[in-house]
Amino acid sequence: MAVGIWPTTLFVANPAFAQGFDNREWWMSNWGWGHMAFGGVMMVVFWGGIILLVVLLARGFGGGERRDAPSRQSPIDILQERFAKGEIDQKEYDDRRRTLFGTR
Secondary structure: OHHHHHHHHHHHHOHHHHOOOOOOOOOOOOOOOHHHHHHHHHHHHHHHHHHHHHHHHHHHHOOOOOOOOOOOOOHHHHHHHHHHHOOOOHHHHHHHHHHHHOOO
16 A cells, blocks of 8 residues: 555655646756855755854863963073073173163
């Protein structure tokens, strides 16, 4: 009985046969190829969005330590720090300070 219903369902469910197939191309013959290009673009957008979402979630919930950019110190700050640590003496500090500021 199921074998007898299948051919009828094929012809009734198919719009080309329901409209009467009169030597035309199949039912989407007047649509052109635009819908296929749109579908391809939307597929790339969809999967790109899914991948982006996964990457953002992985970064947001990752247990890794965040590394911020180190603060940039000015040359005079580095010079003062070295002098305070005792790495350079007063004479060398004065010479380098004069070199930085261009004074004699």
